[in-house]
Amino acid sequence: MTGTACRVCAAPLRTFLDLGDHPLSSAFLTPAEALDGAGDTVRYRLAAGQCERCALVQLTGDVPYERRPHQGYPYHSSGSAVIREHFRAAGLHLLRTELRGARGALAVEIGRTDGVVLRTLADAGVRPLAFEPSGRCGYGAARVRPDFLTAASAREAVAAEGRARVVYAANTVCDIADLPGLFAGLDELLTADGAFVFEDPYLGEIVRRTAFDQFYDEHRWYFTATSVRALAERYGFRLTGVERLPVHGGQLRYVLTRAGRRRPAPEVAEVLAEEEARGLTAPATLDAFAGRVERVRGDLVALLEALRAAGRTVAGYGATAKSCTVATYCGLGPYLVPYVCDSTPAKQGRVTPGAHIPVRPPAAFAAPYPDYALLFAWNHADEIMAKEQAFRAAGGRWILYVPEVRVV
Ligand code: SAM
Ligand code: TMP
Numbered sequence: 001m002t003g004t005a006c007r008v009c010a011a012p013l014r015t016f017l018d019l020g021d022h023p024l025s026s027a028f029l030t031p032a033e034a035l036d037g038a039g040d041t042v043r044y045r046l047a048a049g050q051c052e053r054c055a056l057v058q059l060t061g062d063v064p065y066e067r068r069p070h071q072g073y074p075y076h077s078s079g080s081a082v083i084r085e086h087f088r089a090a091g092l093h094l095l096r097t098e099l100r101g102a103r104g105a106l107a108v109e110i111g112r113t114d115g116v117v118l119r120t121l122a123d124a125g126v127r128p129l130a131f132e133p134s135g136r137c138g139y140g141a142a143r144v145r146p147d148f149l150t151a152a153s154a155r156e157a158v159a160a161e162g163r164a165r166v167v168y169a170a171n172t173v174c175d176i177a178d179l180p181g182l183f184a185g186l187d188e189l190l191t192a193d194g195a196f197v198f199e200d201p202y203l204g205e206i207v208r209r210t211a212f213d214q215f216y217d218e219h220r221w222y223f224t225a226t227s228v229r230a231l232a233e234r235y236g237f238r239l240t241g242v243e244r245l246p247v248h249g250g251q252l253r254y255v256l257t258r259a260g261r262r263r264p265a266p267e268v269a270e271v272l273a274e275e276e277a278r279g280l281t282a283p284a285t286l287d288a289f290a291g292r293v294e295r296v297r298g299d300l301v302a303l304l305e306a307l308r309a310a311g312r313t314v315a316g317y318g319a320t321a322k323s324c325t326v327a328t329y330c331g332l333g334p335y336l337v338p339y340v341c342d343s344t345p346a347k348q349g350r351v352t353p354g355a356h357i358p359v360r361p362p363a364a365f366a367a368p369y370p371d372y373a374l375l376f377a378w379n380h381a382d383e384i385m386a387k388e389q390a391f392r393a394a395g396g397r398w399i400l401y402v403p404e405v406r407v408v
């Protein structure tokens, strides 16, 4: 389904990016499914537009949640030591801020937590609860509601547990189609002074780094402080806090509280002013971004073709959802990238969506090392390069394509 109207305020959208037709980014197939062609027939148009009224950047096409391959949903964030530490720090931060002196209070996390935040809170005496519609979650099953957070599911939770002092979400709000439903749920669930704290990829960093691979089916919204402020106000909340986070290529953490309860922290005005000054939501900025995306595609394909012609071997590293966007948009397949190594057991032995590049465990990387490794998990570059020092020592080179194509 494609639309030209903002899915929040119904004003016209201006499309600035069109990456073509793509498969679902989490549709990893068995080799047999790839051969018989039945496994990844779902395609959607990967294009993004900006609302002319509320400035929210969003996919123009929609892949309904029900059409996602959830049973095999392969994502798990705890594969990264850096991310585990990030979530532990997020929990400690909540304990120092929203949950200060709140022993026994209820805290909710929505969206497939791997359990680190909630365990950190529980260790300090906070009552943890998770909402995850697939039911698959790294926290104790007894504390997980297999539901979207909506007004109805929130009412049930409140009847059983009381209201929550904080609701936290990472990498989840950017994927929630039903934002009115989410805010109705927050209104039911949060105490009068409660806060909704969420973090997602930041459009400001996506544009700065030309990180076009952040665009895929499970990222419907590409937030800025400017658009989140408008969104919050639409639903009776206010943007009262904002924090820059280094993970996943640069994120913002937003704090929303009910209108009239708190003054915004000074950082909110700072980030809003910076977005204004750099013209982050100006059409020319987004058009220039789209122009750089095309250049990256040309440079990457040219490099991979030249390496192949010169008889060099290449492997991918990190079968990320982002890699699905890169492979599909750039037309990469096993011809240019014969295999990709990834630490996620559920992806190993399968092939990537659309491009059908075989996924192998990291142990296969050294057997033998390729001459070049295309780092699809560039957001984990420090961690992966540290782990794979022997590759460089053996003469191997990394290929990066964010913010531009280069060999290091
Ligand atoms: N929080 C984890 C992290 O940051 O690594 C994983 C986030 S995962 C990308 C997003 C999850 O949000 C999916 O598992 C999806 O099922 C869930 N989700 C989507 N809409 C939701 C909603 N309204 N309430 C709760 N969970 C939702
Ligand atoms: P993400 O960018 O969505 O977090 O996905 C990272 C992918 O990279 C995930 O499939 C796991 C993989 N990965 C490795 O193979 N080795 C690593 O050391 C790390 C951190 C991630």
Ligand code: ZN
Pocket (backbone or CB within 6 Å): 006, 007, 008, 009, 010, 011, 051, 052, 053, 054, 055, 056
């Ligand atoms: Zn709008």
